[in-house]
Amino acid sequence: MSCCAPGADLCLDKAGTSNEEILLSSRTLRDGLRQTDLSVPDIHCGGCLQRIEAALSKLDGVTYARANLSARRVTIQWCGDTPPPLIPTLTAIGYQAHIRDVGADGKDPALSKLLLALAVAGFATSNIMLLSVANWSGTEAGTRDLFHWISAAIALPTLAYSGQVFFRSAWRSLRRGQTNMDVPISIGVLLAFSMSLWETIGHGPHAYFDASVSLLFFLLIGRTLDHVMRERARQAVNGLARLSARGALWQRPDGAQIYLPVDEIEPGMTILLAAGERVAVDCRVIGGHSELDYALVSGESAPQPAAEGMELQAGILNLTAPLTVVATAAAKNSFLAEMVRMMEAAEAGRSAYRRIADRAARLYAPVVHATALLTFVGWMVATGDAHRAITIAIAVLIITCPCALGLAVPMVHVVAARRLFDLGIMIKDGSALERLAGVDTVIFDKTGTLTTGRPLLTPSSDVDVNTLALAGTIAAHSRHPYSRALAALSVGGKPTRLDAVAEFPGAGLEALSSEGVLRLGRPDWAVAERPLDPAYRDANVLLSCNGSCIAAFRLEDSLRAGAHDAIAELKRSGLHVEILSGDSETRVGTIADRLGVTFAAAACPADKVVCITTEKAAGRKVLMVGDGLNDAPALMAADVSIAPGSAADVGRNAADFVFLRESLLAVPQALAIARDAARLVRQNFGLAIAYNVVAIPVAVLGHVTPLIAAVAMSLSSVIVVANALRLHGGSRISPPMATTIDRAAALNYGPVK
Known part of the structure; x- marks a missing residue:
């Protein structure tokens, strides 16, 4: 008996999925046939599969229905302009279904908790400070006690909720016999609240609820900012899911075609790869001729021809014509999966970097604890008054609470x-x-x-307006990068009527006109059997008529705006600058000569990581500036990385900085601000240390109450914040913080020129 009885409760389609949404989520296969994938989380057994497939197969227009138990997914192929009632049919037999979306991103629950804790602490701080100001101004004893009790009523739930961020961290650290920055924060906050509550119960004149709650508020600001920045740095690997193909069209042995998710493609499956699609898994071409864009995989800027027998890597873009390929590896063993593993390894290595404040906590927290304890013991021995000894010890904890130290780094980072x-x-x-x-x-x-x-047309390509217009008219029929570059320049000139235009993948375009057969494409193909004029051998594209060359076009990648000035600025500051690219040696060498830097060419992603690892092993601090999928592991492996806003999603996610404007001057500008920020961070630590050197002896000697200690602690935070606001970032880079040495002989990762 099936586990899904006919009388099962019906699950309504609460999402209200429309026919338009079904159409948008469907994929066209052939001859009007479409495929829709639905997620059905209520699938539990083989009986479920049979019921679902039987119900869907009865619908008009449905030619194929197959349910998957492990994936809890249903694949339906159907014909027609209007989708069959797929979701209502599943709802009617007791299964909730919705459009399958493999790319949905979840929310960050940790950030939500931090923001709520910050909001609660901010609300409580503002209200308790208002009550405290009234008490400071002088109130009757009865009114003062009432305000103290109201402050306690506000502070208690605030500490119970917002303080968990620090209390749990401190408790985990203490359980392991260690200490961190959250330990003195937690002890100071709890002792200040406990002492204040004791004073309130005993009708004492002083309570320090404002000190405990305001301390939480200030530190939660820094903790929230730190969390946001760290989480953004962890999104690099997730970016690959948005870049890679979701699936591919599988051609079964019987000739039927089914669109499969990428994780269900197995070696040996025949895949139909249309023009404009990315290769889903590593494969081998078994049919067709086309041109491929390797830019995101290897950095190769020029399209490469594809022919039978060629091995392709996942992520390559098919440009001009359909290909038939056979999968040679599963998705988990593909090139993209290797990239994920390399990035995870690099990210794990980077996580070993310790923040300055974290390193300071190793020494700071034990010193604070020891100082407060010795203060308590000393005053107990000297006076025997436990109340006075505890009050002074709490004042020491509050006045030395690492609020300024905790804000020293985050505030500078916010301003920067x-x-x-x-x-x-x-x-x-x-x-x-x-x-x-x-x-x-x-x-x-x-x-x-x-x-x-x-690609842009070089000045050496001396072509008249009419010829350029003719080439552009032909080029408009292709998606090839060179064709797009020529088509964009075909403005003006004498219009030419073309009777027919055909594209030959890997060769070029052929058109018929009143003058004869026109060809625009690879030089050796455009002039047919005639010998190629030596003057045209360095051309990228030729335009010929009846086999005779009538124009030669030289296209090359143009330098990004500000490239010359940025490189000059970096070199002038004493930094070593080099190019590391997967492009050919000729193309990389040309750019390197123009900029006056060394280079390494034909480097695959693993080679780039080896290069950077070699540099770091020699004690150097490496900044990597890159954009493509092939650069992502290198961006993660470097000490720090920058990517342009035009980079692939995965490149932007892997980088620490992203510049949105076109100019490459963003690199030296970011470096100047970073060095100015480092200087201010050191100054902030100096100010925090100087404050403690002065404040601790005064507090230990009993001249400071917890209230004055809270005010002094707040003033130290204000000073740190004010110093952070001085950051401006110079127009020029200051001298490097480490000496640059000549190391051309130290590199063994590729040809360096």
Whole structure:
């Protein structure tokens, strides 16, 4: 008996999915046949599969229905302009269904909790401070006691909710026999509240609820900002899901075609790859001729021909014609999966970097605890008054509470992030500012980073307006990058009527006109059997008529705006600059010569990681500037990384900084701000230390009440914040923080020129 009885409760389609949504989520297969994938979470057994497939197969227009138990998914193929009632049919037999979306992103529950804790602490701080101001102004004893009780009523739930962020961290640390910055914060807050509550019960004149709650509020600001920056830095691997193909069209042995999710493609399956689609898994071409875009995989800027027998990697873009391929690896063993593993390894290595404040906590927290304990013991021995000894010890804890130290880094980072934003530079990880300030080596990718990634006609291509218009008219019939570049320039000139245009993948375009057969494409193909004029051998594209060349076009990738000035600024500051690219040696060498830097060409993603690892092993601090999928592991492996806003999603997610404007001057500008921020962070730590050197002896000697201690602690925080606001970032880069040495002989990862 099936586990899904006919009398089961019906699950209504609460999402209200419309026919338009079904159409948008469906994929066209052939001859009007469409495929829709639905998620059915209520599938539990083989009986469920039979009921679902039987019900859907009875619908008009449905030619194929197959349910998957493990994936809890149903695949339906149907014909017609209007989708069959798929979801209502499943609802009628007791199964809730919805359109399958594999790319949905979840919310960050930790950030939501931090924001709520911050909001509660802010609300409580403002209200308790109002009551405290009234008490400071002088009130009757009865009114003072009432305000103290109201403050206690506000502070208690605030500490219970907002204080969990610090209390749980402190407790975990203490359970392991260790200490961290949250331990003195928690002890100070709880003791201040307990002492205040004791004073309130005993009708005492002083209570320090404002000190305990305001301390939480200030520190939650820094903790929330830190969490946001860290989480943004962890999204690099998830970006691959948005970049890679969701699936592919599988051609079964019987000739039927089914669109499969990428994780269900197995080696040996025959895949039909249409023009404009990305390769879903590593495969081998068994039919067809086309051209491929390797830019995101290897950095190669020029399209490459594809023919039978060629091995393709996942992520490559098919440009001009359909291909038939056979899968050679499952998705988990594909090139993209390897990229994920490399990025995770690099990210794990980067997580070992310790923040300055974290390192300071190792020494700071034990010193604070020991000082407060010795103060309590000393006053007990001297006076025997436990109340006085506890009050002074609490004042020591509050006045030395690491609020200024906790804000020293986050506040500078907030101001620096604002300065960077004004320059069109986004920062994703606060610790990246610290790492950027110490770099002595800058490595650039070429395609899409130093260059725009868009071919442009060179000045040496001396072609008249009419000929250029003719070439552009022909080129408009192709999606090839060279064709797009020529088509964009075909403005003006004498219009030419073309009777027919055909594209030959890997060769070019052929058109018929009143003058004869026109060809636009690869030089050796355009002139047919005639020998190629030596003057045209360095041309990328030829235009011929009846086999005779009538125009030669030289296209090359143009430098990004500000590239010359940015490289010159970096070199002038003493940094070593080089290019590391997967493009050919000729193309990389041309760019390197124009910029006056060393280079390494034909480097695969693993080679780039090896290069950066070699540099780091030699004690150098590496900044990687790149944009493509092939750069993502290198961006993660470097000490710090920057990507342009035009980069692939995965490149932007892997980078610590993203500059949104076209100019490459963003790199030296970010470096200048980072070094200015590092200077201010050191000053803030100096101010915090100086404050404690003065304040601790005064508090230990009993000259400070917990209330005065809270005010002094707040003033120290204000001073730190005011100092952070001085950050501006110079127009030029200050001298590097580490000495740059000549190391051309130390690199063994590829040909360096």
